[in-house]
Amino acid sequence: MRSPDQRLTSEAKVTAQSMLLDPSNASTNPVENWRACFPEIIGRSPAMIAALETAAKVARSDSSVLIMGESGSGKELFASAIHRLSHRSPQPYIPLNCAAIPENLLESELFGHERGAFTGADKRRIGKFEAASKGTLFLDEIGDMPLALQSKLLRVLQDKKFAPLGGNDLKEADVRVIAATHMNLEAAVQRKSFREDLFYRLNVLPVFVPSLRERSEDIPQMLEHFTEITNSNHSAPSVSFFTDAAIRMLCKYSWPGNVRQLQNLVERMVVLKGGGAISIDDIPSDIIRSIEGQKEQAIVSTGADFQPNFQQASSAMPLAIGGRKQIAIPDQFGVLPEAGIDLTSFIEGLENGLILQALERTNNNRNQAAKLLGLNRTTLVERIKKRRLAVLNEPSKEL
Ligand SMILES: Nc1ncnc2c1ncn2[C@@H]1O[C@H](COP(=O)(O)OP(=O)(O)OP(=O)(O)O)[C@@H](O)[C@H]1O
Ligand SMILES: [Mg+2]
Known part of the structure; x- marks a missing residue:
């Protein structure tokens, strides 16, 4: 070994x-x-x-x-x-x-x-x-x-x-x-x-380990690194490089397969190009469509990311009510990502977001929140407890 x-x-x-x-x-x-x-x-x-x-x-x-x-x-x-x-x-x-x-x-x-x-x-x-x-x-x-x-x-x-x-x-x-x-x-x-x-x-x-989506600042250096490796492994007549516009475009992509997907894509593009500038026109159309789809997505307010998020799921960082950021629904929402998905975590993340919204909308009244979600109160309270969705000692506002 x-x-x-x-x-x-x-x-x-x-x-x-x-x-x-x-x-x-x-x-x-x-x-x-x-x-x-x-x-x-x-x-x-x-x-x-x-x-x-x-x-x-x-x-x-x-x-x-x-x-x-x-x-x-x-x-x-x-x-x-x-x-x-x-x-x-x-x-x-x-x-x-x-x-x-x-x-x-x-x-x-x-x-x-x-x-x-x-x-x-x-x-x-x-x-x-x-x-x-x-x-x-x-x-x-x-x-x-x-x-x-x-x-x-x-x-x-x-x-x-x-x-x-x-x-x-x-x-x-x-x-x-x-x-x-x-x-x-x-x-x-x-x-x-x-x-x-x-x-x-x-x-x-x-x-x-953060996803590439959470650190898009690193994408230009990643592109350069894998381009260099592929250039040196394939003896094309001239080396390939990404144009600034292509790099900017790829920084907007959500990379569901993370670094492995980027590495494979660079290798494919460099080999197929066979030398010279790799421009936006060389980027595969499914990636361009995905980036354009992202731009058109509505911005929604939600308490939980629809993507499985390990840091949010950690017991050290329980999901908390309030202080929520505006996030865009990921473009691949409803579409199975190339790299597959942890379906249970995905559905749980989706449910958590809706539960948090219901609690906020009803000012933490668990009876009303349960009605909004079509659940009975006991089921909702159990889920809140199990997933630590609300601060444990925060009283329900029921009268
Ligand atoms: N930050 C990084 N810098 C350079 N190369 C990286 C980086 N992260 C990942 N890679 C490369 O991307 C590929 C995938 O990485 P790795 O196998 O470590 O991922 P993984 O999280 O173990 O994936 P999986 O869950 O599918 O097993 C490897 O070729 C690895 O060398
Ligand atoms: Mg691995």
Whole structure:
């Protein structure tokens, strides 16, 4: 397994580590400080700098990390960077995508098996926990882990011991776990598809990777970065570059597939152009239509974003009444985004927005709000409590 260290210059790593160990080594500019720790992660928008700062701090601890963010936003990149900055960096970094392994093989993938443990187990095989010994195990798409295995994982994280399938001897699990998900795990806990105790065990140090939509300032640099890479990988007669007008246009797009979508689009456009200026006319028509659709969207006032929003869903940041911003309905509302969607979170976000509006319109009278929403009062109150939609001690204005 190639260590993420190898992708970076040792100079960057030394700078980052010395700065983390002794903050007096850092320059006085906090943006440059956090940027210096993560040369492989592009972006200097406030949302990205905040995420980098959290990641750098998290790297110093040995507790479990839960990285949350939309698909293609860079969760895997953050996971490997956190390992690289941690004291475990000389040891292995072992990634495992829980969604990519069939359910019946995942347990053996994690803990290994002894010879004869099951039909077809003709020799002993070590699992990822053993392979990651003293290092970091990255459990990607943790929200897709089957419930039965979630219990086993929890036990290993608590006892710091595991037994391979078909074996009785317990082995030490000296492993730091970094998990990642594009799902709203709190919502998954509520609908009982994710164990609450495992959620809290993993969510000791949460890291939110912002979507590209939340940091469109970073788009020009991203376009330049991926154009440079594609230019150097494809030997066209002349290099390609985006015109300023094309860059401005792409900054207005909502990028439902985040950085992965941008990276793929740049590669496609650069290769198809084969050199020279890439202008607005070269941008695929579905993207132009989507940008134009956005402009025509009505601006509505709502308390919750229609997109699943991990930060809003976090228990650290409960949704609150008041102080709401004006937001446009996303252009892809009602249209399944290319990258797919967490339907449950999406519907929940939509419901939360309507509940908040009903509470505000009725001055927090839960009887009247329930009538406005066609719900009975008990159902509404339950939902408010469960989703922490109102300040708990705020009395209802019913007479
Ligand atoms: N800030 C960034 N700077 C440079 N490259 C990035 C950045 N964020 C993401 N990428 C690149 O975008 C691609 C997708 O990133 P990554 O695989 O880390 O996303 P992810 O959040 O794990 O996606 P998924 O949820 O689909 O697994 C990768 O090729 C990654 O290197
Ligand atoms: Mg990933």
